[in-house]
Amino acid sequence: MKFLLSNIVALLLVFYLLSLASGKEEKKKDVYIVYMGAAAPASSPETLTQTHLQLLTSVIKRHEHPKLIQSYKHGFSGFAVKLSKDEALAMSRKKGVISVFVDPIYHLHTTRSWDFLQLQNSIETSSPSKSIKAEATSSSIGGEDTIIGLLDTGIWPELPSFSDKGMGPLKRKGWKGTCVNASDFNSSNCNMKLIGARAYSTDDSSLPYSFTDADSPRDDDGHGTHTASTAAGAAVSNASYYGVAAGTAKGGSPTSRIAMYKVCGLFGCSGSSILAAFDDAIADGVDVLSISLGASSVFSNPDFDKDPIAIGSFHAVEKNVIVVCSAGNDGPLPESVVNAAPWILTVAATTIDRKFESDIVLGRNKHVIKGQAINFSTLRKSPTFSLIYGRSAKSKSRSSTDQSASHCKLESLDKKKIKGKIIVCKNSDDDDTSNSIIVDQLKGSGVIGVILVKDQQKSIASTYLDFPVTEILLQAADELFTYINSTEKPVTTILPTVAVTKYKPAPQIAYFSSRGPSSQTKNILKPDIAAPGVDILAGWPMTLSSDVPPGKKPSGFNLLSGTSMACPHVAGVAANIKSWNLAWSPAAIRSAIMTTAILMNNNKTQLMTDSGSVATPYDFGAGEVNPTAALQPGLIYDATPKDYLLFLCNYGYDKAKIKLISASIPVGFKCPKNSSKDLISGMNYPSIAVSNLQGQEKRTVSRTLTNVGGKEVITYIVSVQSPVEVEVKVVPEKLQFTKKNKKLNYDVTFSVKDFSKKSDLFGWITWSDDKHRVRTPYVLSRK
Numbered sequence: 001m002k003f004l005l006s007n008i009v010a011l012l013l014v015f016y017l018l019s020l021a022s023g024k025e026e027k028k029k030d031v032y033i034v035y036m037g038a039a040a041p042a043s044s045p046e047t048l049t050q051t052h053l054q055l056l057t058s059v060i061k062r063h064e065h066p067k068l069i070q071s072y073k074h075g076f077s078g079f080a081v082k083l084s085k086d087e088a089l090a091m092s093r094k095k096g097v098i099s100v101f102v103d104p105i106y107h108l109h110t111t112r113s114w115d116f117l118q119l120q121n122s123i124e125t126s127s128p129s130k131s132i133k134a135e136a137t138s139s140s141i142g143g144e145d146t147i148i149g150l151l152d153t154g155i156w157p158e159l160p161s162f163s164d165k166g167m168g169p170l171k172r173k174g175w176k177g178t179c180v181n182a183s184d185f186n187s188s189n190c191n192m193k194l195i196g197a198r199a200y201s202t203d204d205s206s207l208p209y210s211f212t213d214a215d216s217p218r219d220d221d222g223h224g225t226h227t228a229s230t231a232a233g234a235a236v237s238n239a240s241y242y243g244v245a246a247g248t249a250k251g252g253s254p255t256s257r258i259a260m261y262k263v264c265g266l267f268g269c270s271g272s273s274i275l276a277a278f279d280d281a282i283a284d285g286v287d288v289l290s291i292s293l294g295a296s297s298v299f300s301n302p303d304f305d306k307d308p309i310a311i312g313s314f315h316a317v318e319k320n321v322i323v324v325c326s327a328g329n330d331g332p333l334p335e336s337v338v339n340a341a342p343w344i345l346t347v348a349a350t351t352i353d354r355k356f357e358s359d360i361v362l363g364r365n366k367h368v369i370k371g372q373a374i375n376f377s378t379l380r381k382s383p384t385f386s387l388i389y390g391r392s393a394k395s396k397s398r399s400s401t402d403q404s405a406s407h408c409k410l411e412s413l414d415k416k417k418i419k420g421k422i423i424v425c426k427n428s429d430d431d432d433t434s435n436s437i438i439v440d441q442l443k444g445s446g447v448i449g450v451i452l453v454k455d456q457q458k459s460i461a462s463t464y465l466d467f468p469v470t471e472i473l474l475q476a477a478d479e480l481f482t483y484i485n486s487t488e489k490p491v492t493t494i495l496p497t498v499a500v501t502k503y504k505p506a507p508q509i510a511y512f513s514s515r516g517p518s519s520q521t522k523n524i525l526k527p528d529i530a531a532p533g534v535d536i537l538a539g540w541p542m543t544l545s546s547d548v549p550p551g552k553k554p555s556g557f558n559l560l561s562g563t564s565m566a567c568p569h570v571a572g573v574a575a576n577i578k579s580w581n582l583a584w585s586p587a588a589i590r591s592a593i594m595t596t597a598i599l600m601n602n603n604k605t606q607l608m609t610d611s612g613s614v615a616t617p618y619d620f621g622a623g624e625v626n627p628t629a630a631l632q633p634g635l636i637y638d639a640t641p642k643d644y645l646l647f648l649c650n651y652g653y654d655k656a657k658i659k660l661i662s663a664s665i666p667v668g669f670k671c672p673k674n675s676s677k678d679l680i681s682g683m684n685y686p687s688i689a690v691s692n693l694q695g696q697e698k699r700t701v702s703r704t705l706t707n708v709g710g711k712e713v714i715t716y717i718v719s720v721q722s723p724v725e726v727e728v729k730v731v732p733e734k735l736q737f738t739k740k741n742k743k744l745n746y747d748v749t750f751s752v753k754d755f756s757k758k759s760d761l762f763g764w765i766t767w768s769d770d771k772h773r774v775r776t777p778y779v780l781s782r783k
């Protein structure tokens with residue numbers, strides 16, 4: 001069902017884009033976002049909307065009725081409206097307007113929607129559930145008055161994950177959120193756990209369908225329910241994926257409150273809705289925003305003043321709200337990270353120490369080969385099923401080739417030869433037919449099971465709901481083929497799926513996780529941090545029967561993969577930090593999370609990718625989030641909105657534009673004359689990135705540390721880890737703090753002896769006392 005729907009959606013999208021391309025441009029109106037920056041402090045929401053209407057009237061023809069689709073009037077000023085190209089151009093010249101851009105459609109960062117983007121049909125979610133335990137170590141503490149807002153697909157409020165058992169009313173004042181009255185949703189769906197729920201729809205009748213059919217906060221997709229329960233779900237015992245991976249599921253901050261802002265519908269998440277949600281969330285008073293969606297780096301990576309997430313989060317951060325976003329699922333391509341503004345905490349995805357194995361057993365001596373997948377079929381456990389390689393079952397048809405037959409393309413196979421057998425298929429990763437399509441075709445052809453041979457290790461265990469399938473690696477396939485060659489009548493079986501825990505090595509960087517550097521500027525290292533995002537078990541609407549294995553009842557849980565799943569893990573940690581340190585800025589919380597991150601896997605070696613290569617900070621930022629250590633960072637790299645203004649100066653924006661963007665621009669603020677991209681490296685960020693570095697050139701950057709540890713008088717000593725090509729000098733090498741919140745500076749001078757082997761070089765600068773370890777990654781690059 002889901003598959004069908006996605007394809008129809010994809011087709012509609014193609015038609016829509018075609019219709020855009022073909023003529024009628026002048027008359028045609030699109031939804032545009034008109035962004036006007038910070039709201040003047042004195043202006044009321046009503047006067048702002050008046051201003052928006054006046055502006056609109058001045059641009060459109062007299063006989064047309066001015067109609068605002070959205071009016072942003074709390075956190076910042078702007079509106080969404082339908083305009084022709086000419087009107088949009090006229091609008092962009094008006095005083096007070098920063099940018100005018102076509103309302104973009106963003107996508108959820110699950111692998112599912114990622115497949116959707118590639119017009120594929122698979123229900124390829126994935127495996128483990130251990131993370132839910134790992135991330136929750138810090139859970140029982142604090143959080144009671146911390147509110148995590150999510151911009152997502154809505155929520156299924158009846159799940160046990162959203163029970164408010166044991167929770168009292170909010171103690172802090174000033175929460176202005178509400179639970180809207182909508183179809184299948186009203187205030188009685190909210191409680192002390194779920195304290196806010198709003199929905200946004202961009203009503204655009206010119207489209208053949210509504211891009212955002214989000215008129216009720218009820219989740220008809222599942223994604224928002226999953227992320228909300230990952231961030232702040234209550235503990236639920238007996239959680240499992242239909243019996244596999246059983247345990248207690250709970251969110252990263254189970255005592256935090258949840259406010260859902262539904263911005264995504266069946267067709268994606270419109271920028272105009274995203275901005276409206278930011279506008280409300282800031283005014284409502286959330287503490288943390290968790291955003292598991294974004295632009296696709298493949299199609300576009302919009303500049304900061306045309307990216308609703310960058311714009312909305314800038315204003316949220318100015319109001320002391322920390323914004324946590326997924327990095328995207330366009331990995332492992334370099335420069336694929338999105339949501340990379342320096343005021344955002346950008347999250348990459350890793351595996352956890354659980355793996356779903358579905359092994360195969362060969363012949364009479366029952367040799368076992370490890371496979372990975374989840375299946376819900378019922379094959380005998382003894383190896384008695386005939387085994388055949390797709391290539392050996394090639395049909396006589398002229399279009400059949402050895403290659404297409406070994407890939408098990410149904411039209412290349414002799415159906416008589418494969419009937420009643422388990423078939424082995426090689427599937428090169430650049431093949432355009434996905435595994436699930438191959439399996440779907442084979443299902444109807446009389447084969448009783450499929451063994452897929454993959455070229456590349458990928459961390460996600462594919463789910464084949466009702467058919468015996470497993471996936472093995474190329475190396476293991478050698479054993480399999482040797483066996484097939486060795487006997488006339490090879491036999492095998494596919495064993496039931498078991499969840500193997502304490503799997504080593506973990507974490508590993510998931511292949512799909514988007515990679516740095518940022519295509520916008522190499523002088524801020526992105527992503528910032530990594531967190532579990534593969535085969536994550538969390539809450540799921542009871543009604544989505546398409547995700548339920550045949551013969552089972554909906555369980556209220558599902559396994560999903562994506563940076564979408566990693567983001568709410570970090571949002572939960574941020575909420576815990578916030579609840580203990582109410583006064584901390586978003587930058588301080590980010591610093592605590594980054595400088596305490598883990599760099600070693602559970603096999604005590606450095607972090608690797610799931611394909612086996614050594615991972616770098618372009619894959620994981622500062623490392624894997626450590627929920628416990630992040631609560632006691634010792635020192636922090638703080639930053640204020642003014643630092644982000646200077647960033648914008650150095651990035652190339654002029655003062656007039658910056659003044660319009662920022663609500664907190666200090667009187668007399670000026671962009672320094674020497675503003676330049678190189679100076680971005682000097683921002684007080686918890687990582688260091690220096691680009692455009694010539695051989696032999698020395699480059700110095702400064703950082704400021706603030707003592708937030710338990711001791712007032714404390715000495716930290718620096719240590720540096722560098723590759724041989726790099727020389728690093730830190731001055732001073734000792735920082736002696738004399739009181740709490742005392743700030744001290746240090747300078748780091750880098751020079752690179754040799755860029756000839758690698759054009760990006762990574763290292764670490766670590767400040768330690770007897771208790772804390774404050775670690776900062778650095779990257780130096782030639783370009």
Ligand SMILES: *[C@@H]1O[C@H](CO)[C@@H](O)[C@H](O)[C@H]1NC(C)=O
Pocket residue numbers: 181182186
């Ligand atoms: C909620 O909406 C329903 C119908 O849409 C209406 O009958 C009801 O009065 C509304 N309730 C409130 C509290 O607004």
Ligand SMILES: *[C@@H]1O[C@H](CO)[C@@H](O)[C@H](O)[C@H]1NC(C)=O
Pocket residue numbers: 185186187188
């Ligand atoms: C909410 O909806 C339910 C069921 O539709 C209804 O029984 C209840 O009265 C509504 N509550 C409010 C406050 O509108």
Ligand SMILES: *[C@@H]1O[C@H](CO)[C@@H](O)[C@H](O)[C@H]1NC(C)=O
Pocket residue numbers: 237238
């Ligand atoms: C968990 O499941 C087991 C077996 O299905 C059952 O006996 C037990 O009561 C359940 N516990 C809870 C808390 O639901």
Ligand SMILES: *[C@@H]1O[C@H](CO)[C@@H](O)[C@H](O)[C@H]1NC(C)=O
Pocket residue numbers: 478481482485
């Ligand atoms: C099995 O036999 C085929 C030819 O029949 C050969 O191409 C292949 O390399 C053999 N594989 C192994 C692992 O021996």
Ligand SMILES: *[C@@H]1O[C@H](CO)[C@@H](O)[C@H](O)[C@H]1NC(C)=O
Pocket residue numbers: 504505603605
């Ligand atoms: C764990 O590390 C050891 C060496 O430190 C290595 O020999 C072994 O293969 C590793 N295990 C895994 C599963 O990677």
Ligand SMILES: *[C@@H]1O[C@H](CO)[C@@H](O)[C@H](O)[C@H]1NC(C)=O
Pocket residue numbers: 672673674675679
């Ligand atoms: C840039 O100019 C500012 C003054 O506007 C000065 O404080 C700073 O040191 C200069 N930076 C560099 C790298 O020259």
Ligand SMILES: CC(=O)N[C@H]1CO[C@H](CO)[C@@H](O)[C@@H]1O
Pocket residue numbers: 244374375376377378379380468494495496497
């Ligand atoms: C998780 C699960 O249900 N796995 C099933 C996979 O298929 C085998 C038979 O091939 C079943 O026994 C397992 O229960």
